[in-house]
Amino acid sequence: MAEGAVELSAEDAKLVTLARATRARVRSAEGAACRDSDGRTYAAATVDLPSLRLSAVQVCVAMAVASGSRGLEAAVVLTDADTVDPQDLAALGDLGGTGVVVHRGDPAGRSVQTVHHP
Known part of the structure; x- marks a missing residue:
């Protein structure tokens, strides 16, 4: 797994914007967004209910699967x-x-790390 902060492409910067807005709107611990292989984007926040706990990334993946996506290109997670x-x-x-490609950023949306899933 390769790591290192890099300059984000315009498409990946859009994911940061979506994740940041979703996280702020619901006042969640994490926000995430992903882009599927067809270019569709999904944004989500952490789900923390007594009977259901999912990370923001897991919700994004579930949304993509439920929408019929067959693959992912990139994801962003904003977290502490x-x-x-x-x-x-x-x-x-x-x-x-x-x-x-997975970008981890701080809650303000500043890119901290890029991970390429092996």
Whole structure:
């Protein structure tokens, strides 16, 4: 897994905007957005209910699957965590396969790390 902060493309910067807006709107711990292989985007926030707990990334992947997506190109997660959660990477890999680019940013949307899913 390669890591390192890089300049975001315009399409990936759009994902940051979507994740940031979704996180702020629901006052969630995390916000995420992903782009599927058809160019459609999905944005979500963490779900933290007594009977259901999903990360923002997991909700994005579920939305993509429920919409009929067959693959992912990129994802963004805005979080206070120091790394991308391994379960989030697994979910992205389940749908996206290898090569999904994952950007982790702080809650304000500043890019901190880029991970290429193996």
